[in-house]
Amino acid sequence: MYLKCFRAMFSAVRLFLKSPRVLLMLLLVWAALLTAVYLFASTREATISQLLLTLILTIAAPALFFVLQAVSVTYADDRPVVQVRQIAIDCLKLIVVSLPVIGFTLVVIHGLNKVHSHLTLATTLRYLLIAVVAPMLAIQLWIVTTNSGLRASIRKLRVVLSRTFAPQSMFVYACGFVIFAVIPFLLLQIGFPIEHPWIELSVLLLRLVASALLILLGWVTTVGAITILNRTDSSQTSL
Numbered sequence: 001m002y003l004k005c006f007r008a009m010f011s012a013v014r015l016f017l018k019s020p021r022v023l024l025m026l027l028l029v030w031a032a033l034l035t036a037v038y039l040f041a042s043t044r045e046a047t048i049s050q051l052l053l054t055l056i057l058t059i060a061a062p063a064l065f066f067v068l069q070a071v072s073v074t075y076a077d078d079r080p081v082v083q084v085r086q087i088a089i090d091c092l093k094l095i096v097v098s099l100p101v102i103g104f105t106l107v108v109i110h111g112l113n114k115v116h117s118h119l120t121l122a123t124t125l126r127y128l129l130i131a132v133v134a135p136m137l138a139i140q141l142w143i144v145t146t147n148s149g150l151r152a153s154i155r156k157l158r159v160v161l162s163r164t165f166a167p168q169s170m171f172v173y174a175c176g177f178v179i180f181a182v183i184p185f186l187l188l189q190i191g192f193p194i195e196h197p198w199i200e201l202s203v204l205l206l207r208l209v210a211s212a213l214l215i216l217l218g219w220v221t222t223v224g225a226i227t228i229l230n231r232t233d234s235s236q237t238s239l
Contacts (some may be wrong), residue, residue, distance in 0.1 A: 005171050007227070012076055014219070022075045026068065030216045031164045033064040047175030066091040066098075069223065070082050073146045076224030090146050097153050098138055105134045131181070133164075140164045155209055163230060172225045180218025184211035 017023060040057040046105055070090035115122040126174050140160045145153045153160065163169055187207050194200040 001168050002171070004232075005168050005175075005225070007229040007231070008225040009172060009175065009221060011228055012221040013056045013217075015076055016221055019075065022071065025170060026071055026216065026220060029064055029068050029071070030212070033061060033068065034212060036061040036064060062095070063091065066094045068220075069094055070146065071143055072223040073142050073227050075220075076227040093145045093150055094142050096150060097141045101134055101138050101141065105129060131177075132173070136165045136169065137161075138172075139223055139226055140169070140230075142223070143230055168229055169226055172229065173222060176218050176222025176225070178218075180215045180222065183218075184214050187211050187214070 036057050043054055044202055070087050112122045112126050140163050141153050
């Protein structure tokens, strides 16, 4: 199993770096997404122009997020990802299929917030749901929806659930989590004193850029590796 997972991860990284168009598209989308999130967080709702900007960013940030996910699934599935129309269609599909996951997550979190007797257990379950269960379930739904359509995601819900918690999917996600979450967090949190302000600023910018690139690389290749594993399993099952 481990060898199969490592092969899938290596293939995902290779495909990610193989196509300059895909790489450029992902970098541009990721940069636009980060910019939209930053502007949304820093814009004050005081004037009409700022309210309009906030409204635009409220629409743009989720749209860019799902563009990123659509490309992450498609690039590893041996299909062209530069067709704007197809990307737009895939984004709409991913938004629709993600709504139940978001709703379920919010309902469970709301229920866990009302638990006061076992705070440690409730907090642990809350973090597991947000950081592991919901993303892994969403990835599987994105893969099935992109490849087979919305109806297939409903018909194959049992398969989606079984693949979500399959050992190989969990192992790939755990490896990717180290790259797109743990290492960037440590890179931003762990610092050391520097006497020269310009050097300190340069190091800070370097850490921010490295963290952003690691998040992009780790997440995209994780989704790509799981896509490759699903395709391999489907082809073996059909045989």
